[in-house]
Amino acid sequence: MKKILNCLLMLTALSIAGLTACSKNEPLGENQNDGEETLDLNMTNGGFDTSNEPVAFGDADIAAESVEDANAADDFADDPATIDALNSASIKAYELRITFGLMQGDSSATEVVDWSGSAEINKGTLAVLKTIRFENGDYLHLPRDNRRRVAFTSMTRPHFDGLLLAIIDNDTSDTGLEGTFTFNAGAYSRTLTFSELDSLDLLEPVGATGHEVSIISRSKEVAPFDGGFLAGRWVKKTVNDGTFFGRWINSMGTNAGHLRGIWGVNRNGEKVFFGKYISLSGEFRGLLRGAWGFGRGTDGGFFRGNWVDRNNQTVETLHGHWKSGRPGDGRGYFHGRYHQGRSN
Numbered sequence: 001m002k003k004i005l006n007c008l009l010m011l012t013a014l015s016i017a018g019l020t021a022c023s024k025n026e027p028l029g030e031n032q033n034d035g036e037e038t039l040d041l042n043m044t045n046g047g048f049d050t051s052n053e054p055v056a057f058g059d060a061d062i063a064a065e066s067v068e069d070a071n072a073a074d075d076f077a078d079d080p081a082t083i084d085a086l087n088s089a090s091i092k093a094y095e096l097r098i099t100f101g102l103m104q105g106d107s108s109a110t111e112v113v114d115w116s117g118s119a120e121i122n123k124g125t126l127a128v129l130k131t132i133r134f135e136n137g138d139y140l141h142l143p144r145d146n147r148r149r150v151a152f153t154s155m156t157r158p159h160f161d162g163l164l165l166a167i168i169d170n171d172t173s174d175t176g177l178e179g180t181f182t183f184n185a186g187a188y189s190r191t192l193t194f195s196e197l198d199s200l201d202l203l204e205p206v207g208a209t210g211h212e213v214s215i216i217s218r219s220k221e222v223a224p225f226d227g228g229f230l231a232g233r234w235v236k237k238t239v240n241d242g243t244f245f246g247r248w249i250n251s252m253g254t255n256a257g258h259l260r261g262i263w264g265v266n267r268n269g270e271k272v273f274f275g276k277y278i279s280l281s282g283e284f285r286g287l288l289r290g291a292w293g294f295g296r297g298t299d300g301g302f303f304r305g306n307w308v309d310r311n312n313q314t315v316e317t318l319h320g321h322w323k324s325g326r327p328g329d330g331r332g333y334f335h336g337r338y339h340q341g342r343s344n
Helices: 003-015 060-064 080-086 194-198
Strands: 032-034 037-039 092-101 117-121 125-132 149-153 160-169 180-185 188-193 201-206 211-219 228-238 241-250 255-265 271-279 284-294 300-308 314-324 332-339
Touching: 060 241, 060 255, 080 125, 080 160, 092 125, 092 180, 092 194, 092 228, 092 332, 117 125, 117 160, 125 149, 160 194, 180 194, 180 211, 188 194, 188 201, 188 211, 194 211, 201 314, 201 332, 211 314, 211 332, 228 255, 228 314, 241 271, 241 332, 255 284, 271 300, 284 314, 300 332
Parallel strands: none
Antiparallel strands: 032 037, 092 160, 092 211, 117 149, 117 180, 125 160, 180 188, 201 211, 228 241, 228 332, 241 255, 255 271, 271 284, 284 300, 300 314, 314 332
16 A cells, blocks of 8 residues: 555655765665765764754655644644643543554565554543644544544555554543553554553554554653654664664654664674754754664564754653664664653
8 A cells, every 4th residue: 555655755755856976775884984974883972073063864755754743623632621621630541553564664575454443541631743644545534522532544555654642541530540542543442541552652563464553652741742752764784783773753743853773783892872853954953872672583673862962962862663674675664752850
């Protein structure tokens, strides 16, 4: 599926063609020169500097990976009461970015998977902020007549779809009731408590053909929401090193910039990553650094790290998971969140 997405990706790539002589399809590994930067896992910050960059680093692949998620046009999300609740310091709220399908992508996939289902809570208000990679045939069941439940229709084949949801725990009459969130998508079903949504990092297999559900969630820290999400492609050069690149996403699901980096094992045997985050116009926003590890086998795992400013001061902490294809095939996926002043 995804004919519309392919067209959008082509147009986005063409729009920055004048910024780059060629598409950077090969991973950036150790000791590779990328423009004026020499990137090496053994260098301070991996060789990344604090200079400004061309839009999307002048890279057609990064621009193509950064198509904006679509506004959901959900009346409950646009309700002034919901907006006020999200900006209230006294009302608990949570955000969930959920994707489902073939996370690392597979252009050879022939199976169309029906993920149609629903998201539901037992108290409060559920708002749909964004739909992710929805196309013709994928849709929310609108208008909604229930503030606690939303149904959707979604089909995937070579890639994934998703939703960005907000849960507002604003039922004053149910203060003693433990909040729960239930997500049903095709053959997948999971119920989570509101407390589990404080900082959830979940990746679960669905079936035997590589399909998965990824859930990254975060609680409201200040008024309004601080922090946000990051997502893109995690690519292997070899089993133990490669590159990553993608989007920096704010708390309401809107693209706020681009990022790129390298990951691998340094000369001390440490699994490390380094990267750089820039604004949508290319202005320097921060350096990224941390550790990564394998999860189930060598085709997926986790990353943990920090976003630091020009003065080497930590601005946010980063958490998430990744999936990849085989070395050199260009496939891969990462999904995470950033928190201000959080260490979990």
